[in-house]
Amino acid sequence: MNFAEMSIEEMEARLAAIPAEAEAAEDDAQENLLNEARSIREELEQRKAAEAQRNETRAAVANGEGEVVNEFSKGEKHTMTLEEIRGSHEYNVAFANYLKTEKDDECRALLSENATGGYVPVPSYVEGRIRTAWEKTGIMNLVRKTFVRGNLRVGFELSAGGATVHTESTTAVTEETLTIGVATLLPKSIKKWISISDEALDLSGEDFLDYIYDELTYRIAKKAQEELLAKIVAKTATAATNAVSVGVTAGTPSLGIIAAAMGELSDEATNPVIVMNKATWAQFKAAQAANGYNYDPFEGLPVYFDSTVTAYTSSGTAGTTWCIVGDFGVGAQANFPNGAEINIKRDDMSLAEKDLVKFVGRQFVGLEAVACDAFCKIVFPS
16 A cells, blocks of 8 residues: 555544454454554654644744755755745645635745745646646647737638649749638636535645645636537538638448548648547447447547537437547647636635635636638538
8 A cells, every 4th residue: 555645634544444454354464454554653653744844944934044955956055946936845835825825925935036916826736737637638638729818819721722833934823812711719717616624624735736726627627628619519611701610521420430520621630539428439339349340430540538529329410519520739729818827716705604615716718719621520410
């Protein structure tokens, strides 16, 4: 058992359960349980000693005592950079306390002259958790991301003439006819809130940040993915002025339907993937099994799942999308006007009668399809 990955509460619970197990265990098992209990006590003592030392260090720093020493330069003293501070355990603990209390004294004591205005930067550790949450959704990890303030207008090619071979002394080639459309990424707030108990508030440092950010960031990223897919589904096959077009193929989860959808994509869509409901995936696998597994219905493309995409049924409404094939790196974009950070607010009043504290996460992001025929919708047949 890896005690380093367990919280103090989990270790204490395990330690309390060992005596009952030992009473009913055989001699060899009792020895193993005794060694486990000894290891847990040692780990708890080390954790408590380390936490006591960190508390002492934070108090000293808050009082302006001590100097920062670079451990990699044989004792040479230097001032920590902002990135070094944001990457430290002490700053993680201070930021966790800031979320719990909305008091930034500890953070500012560590930041000193690096603090600018009223902005308290998130720890590097939190940035990693946010990035991981977007990666976990799968699809959003493929989407091109920008960080432009305000509404972002992205130009895309609606239509264009091809190049022409010109033979010397013949009539000059005609000028290319190029039609440009504009996709506008209007940012909107995506919010998620959770209520936590006093016990959860007692979590310290990274444990508390994990608890809060893992839930809020993943759910926000998941909702952003759903919103982007809904925008793609809403697109039509006709490239009207300033409108992104998508291909459309009608059919059932058969061996050749994905290949047919790929045939609707533009030349620029070079890294297509498939998005579908897991229930639809099961029907593709059934079709593959019926064919003796001799053909891959997914054409070797990565398959991503999203439960908001309609699952295929024999009674589905004609024209309703049940699968999307396309290149999200070319065809989709997410713009974060205020950066990729998740803004979290604490509310200890709304649920005070239940002894719960509410934490509200907010992400400001604009999402849009930004290229013609980078996607193809597979829809229910008539």
